[in-house]
Amino acid sequence: MFKHTDIVTAVEIGSSxxxxxxxxxxxxxxxxxxxFAEEPVDGEVVKGEIADMDRVLEKLIAVLDRADTSKMLNKSRIFAMNxxxxxxxxRQESAALFVDGKVSAADLQSAADAIEQKTLSGNLEKFNIADSYYVLDDVRRVRNPIDQNARKFELFSHVIFxxxxxxxxxxxxxxxAGFEEPPSLIFSGLADLYAVVSQEEREHGALLVDVGRGxxxxxxxxxxxxxxSGVIPVGFDHLANDLSIGLNLPLDVCRSVFTGAxxxxPSAVSSGMVETSxxxxxLASFEKIIDLRLRELFTIVRNGFPDQSALRNLAAGGILTGGGALFPRTAEIxxxxxxxxVxxxxxxxxxxDLGFLADPRYSSLWGSLxxxxxxxxxxxxxxxxGLFTSIFGALGNMGDSARRTITDLKDSIKL
Amino acid sequence: MNEATGKITVLGLGSGGMKILNALAALPAAVKLNLLAVDTDVNTLGASKLPESAQLLADVQWLHGHGCGGDCQKGQRAIARERDTIETRITGSSYLIVTGGLGGGLATGGVEAVASLCSKLKMPTIYMMTVPFSWEGDAKRQKADAAAAELLMSSDVLLLLPNDLLFSVLLPETPAAEAFKLADTEMARAIIATAEMLGNRNMIGADYADLQTLFKERKCYCALGVGVASLAEGANAGQLAVDRTLAAPLLGGIGKLKEADAVMFSVLGGPELSIAAVQQTMQAAVKCLPENCELALGVNTSPEYAGCVLSSMLAIKYNDRAKIKPRRKTPALMEVEQTAAPADASGGGEPKQLVFELVNTLLSRGIFANSPQVSYNGEDLDVPTFQRREVQIDQGD
Structure with missing residues (x-):
């Protein structure tokens, strides 16, 4: 008997x-x-942003062709891009409403809509909204508000824009590249949550850091x-750049520091001197440059928490992913x-078994899929x-800019 | 098994560290410690009273037994080249205490390389470095400050003990040679007190974790005093020990103590140490302390201290109550530094040619020159961190 199958495709346009x-x-x-298909990037994407549309388009078409999606036109498809x-x-936003008796899914959706409709200043766009927590009657913080008795319901959401x-x-x-609809966008960090964080870690609290190239x-x-959540425009290319400037070495040699050994x-470890070029x-010069940059990077991450005590709640600890996680010193620092x-x-x-995809470099891609x-x-x-038409009207248009990604449907979706 | 296994190792860097270790070796309590003096000057090592096993002549291949001549880069390279040997000698130690005088060559340049090694070995390390007398000149002082700022970023516990504190208790007519000797002896006593504090933790703990809390990422200057009193000296041995602590030259007197932001006070006695003696000692100490200072107290006993009370007081004055901020770069600063050309590997007798190298202190963005600038706290993150922090990098030979 044939089973109904659908096709999903994830795309990543990254700095590497x-x-x-x-x-x-x-x-x-x-x-x-x-x-699966992959093309290396050579300056077309800088610090996560497209710097050369034409060359990115060429490579994207090549990648999508090889990823075989064109042959699946007869099947329903969803595209996601991190x-x-x-x-x-x-930033954190909240919406409150008074309810009569039990909190319903419609109440939750009303609160979510209120957050979604709050406008941002300037030319900013919300593209992911994730629920943070719910508070009932100003005091009770609950995991799932549906069917709880309360007079006031507050939704606190994390808005990524x-x-x-x-x-x-x-x-x-x-x-x-030839598609009618834009893909569903997901913030890379959020995609990583799908890919590498276990349910237990999500509950106990974890800090995930994806150290990429840009x-x-x-x-x-x-x-x-x-x-x-946040993005720091510093990646391992900065470390390579620092080494290149500090030690007067070619950039490719400096990049090989992180990928090679x-x-x-043994000769470098025993003599304290690295022979190259x-x-x-x-060796201490390499370590000094790398340590300074990584310490600065993690200091900025730490300062990104408005409430430093929140870090103490993260019982599951830290999770490092991305290509930078493969460099041993990253975890130590x-x-x-x-x-x-960590x-x-x-x-x-x-x-x-995910095979070659089970590599920290592909966390965001797998998470997007x-x-x-x-x-x-x-x-x-x-x-x-047809149950969720009211809740997920936006799904008719997968390119809708703002979408609640985490707990839209507590019963059917788990992050 | 390594000689250092389970012991506290004291690593003395440079001639300053060597003198401190010489003074330390003369103290009976030093037998519990594993000592290692590292220097590039064969004459300094030759004059040392330390056994040969506790000496390491660094970088003999390149420096041929001569000193670093105050050149930090030579010091950094010398320690980098002896990294493997130092690692072997300190591996297995329960703690490492690194000491030396900042402002010279080997200790100033090499201490960062030691920090890097300790970080790799995940070894709890306390840096007890002296800061030069102010009359030794601004250049030396600036070098010491730069090294301390750099070390602060990679160390958990950095005690900077200014030699100037000695002036506050020494008579003006004290001979200079005696002042230096006294500084070394006091430093040695301070090391013993610190080692005892780390090694004996059986009652009220004031230990490495407390030191970490007080010091992490905070630039400060310290004063350290140690006093010992015998129970045979009378019923108030605790009070006597505190009095002697307060009179210790590197504590700088009660006036300095009153300015402290944080104080770590520990009492060590024999198994017979009574609760009354502890109370007496603590009361005597606390009444000399400023009202709002952070206080970490420790009380421990050890059979080796039977019949006496040892009190040690570490007073800390933070440069800023807030955590240290990165130093800001002044792009206009251009400095010419005189560096010695690397010696020939063959070790030939040719005199070394001195070259003048223009140190590139201009900020460079490298491959990010054409990308949009991203600032954080007013700093351009595309500029290498070491350039913004004004950290010197040895580019090798």
Missing amino acids: KICAVTGEVAEDEPLRVID ISGCNIAS GDANRINNFRTVFID TTEYIAIFNDGVFA LLQQ GRRIP FHSMFELP RIGAPYDHEQ CYAAELLKIANLNRKR
């Missing part, structure tokens, strides 16, 4: 690579990866609600700065039962 992965979703079966960039910021023009560049380049994204979650060579450079236990987060799936699969699940529910 443009890549796409296509997956197949069947009822009661895990998300299955069908195809984005980053120094224009992206976040960015410069509308720069965000629209991602949509435009996708449409220029930017670093962080996101903090506690009790299944996001309460802080230059600093771990025909020179002998003290994170641990000394935050005094939290692990390296790579994409995982309980039901299958999971996000697309979740969106598809909601869309199918909507189509079959």
Whole structure:
């Protein structure tokens, strides 16, 4: 008997690579990866933002062609794209309403709509809204407000927004690649949550830091609600640049410090001198430059928390992901700065081996694919039962700019 | 098993560190410590009373047993080249105390390399560095300040003990040589007191964690006094110990103590240490302290201190009550630094040619020159952190 299958595709336009992965979703079966393609980036994307639309478009088309999506036209498809960039910021917003008796799903949606409709100053656009927590009668903080008796209901949400023009560049380049609808955008840090953070970690509280080539994204979650996130326009290219300037070395040699084992060579460790490019450079010089930059980076992450005591609630500790997490010193410095236990987060799936995708470099991509699969699940529910039409009217237009991503449907979706 | 296993290791850097270790070796309590003096000057090491096993002549291949001549870069390289040997000698230590005089060559340049090694080994380390007398000149003082600022970022516990404190208690006619010797002896006693505090933690703890809390990322200057009194000296041995602590030259007198922002006070006695003696000692100490200072107290006993009471007081004066802020760069600053050319690897007898190198202190954005500038707290994040912090980098040979 044939099973109905749908296709989901995740796209990433990052500072180090443009890549796409296509997956197949069947009822009661895990998300299955069908195809993957990747193109290296060479200056077309800087600090998470598109610097050369034409070259990005070329590479995106090449990647999407190889990811085989064009052959699946007869199937329903959802596209998700994770984005980053120094224009992206976040803030906490709240909405309150008086209810009569029990809090209903419609009440929750009304509060969510109120938050969504709050306008931002300037040319800013909200593109992800995640529920943080709920408060009943000003005092009771609950995980799920539905069916709780209360007179007043407050929703606290984490709103992620960015410069509308720069965000629209991602949509435009996708449409220029031959698609009618723009993809559903998801903040890279939020996508990482889907990919690498376990349910237990989400409940106990964790700080996830994705150290990429051009930017670093962080996101903090506690009790299944996001309460802080941000983008720091510093990535491992900054470390390579620092080494290049400080030690007068070619940039490719400096980049190889993080991907190769230059600093771990037995001769370097025993003599304290690194032999490269025909020179002998003290190992301490490398370490000093790297340590200074990483400490500064994590200090900025720490200062991103308006309430420093919130970090103490993160019982599950820190999770490092992204290409920068593969460099051993990153975790050591994170641990000394935050005094939290730390692990390296790579994409995982309980039901299958992800193969080469189980690499911290692909966390955001895999997370975006999971996000697309979740969106598809909601869309199918909507189509079959029509139950959530009022709640998810926006799903008819997957390119809707503002979408509640985390706990829209507590019963059917888990992050 | 390494000699250092389980012990507290004291690492003396440079001639200053060597003198402190010489003074330390003369104290009976030093037998519990693993000592290691590192210097590049063969003459300084030759004059040392330390056993050869506790000495390490650094970078003999390149410096041929000569000193660093006050050149921090030579000091940094010398320690970097001995990294493996130092690692072997300190591995297994329960704590490491690094000491030396800032403002010279080996300790000033090398202490950062030691910090990097300790960070890699995840070894709890206390840096007890002396700051030069003010009459030793501004240049030396600035060098010491720069090294301290750099070390502060990579260390948890940095005690900067200004030699100037000695003036507050020494008579003006004290011979200079005696002043230096006294500084070394007091530093040695302070190291013993710190080691005892770390090694004996059986009652009220004032330990490494307390030191971390008081010092982490905060620039400060410290004063440290140690006093010992025998129970045979009378019923008020605790009070006597405190009096002697207050008279200790590196504490700088009660006047300085009253200016402290934080004080760590610990009492160490024999197993017979009574609650009355503890109370007496604490009361005597606390009444000398400023009202609103942060206070960490510790009381411990050890059989080796039977019949006596040792009190130690560490007074801390923060430069700023807030945590340290990064130093700001002044782009206009251009400095010419005289550096010695690296010696020939063959070690030939050719005299070294001195070259003058223009240190590039201009801020550079490198590959980010054409990308939009992103500032954080007024700093351009595309500019390397080491340039914004004015940290010197050794580019090697």
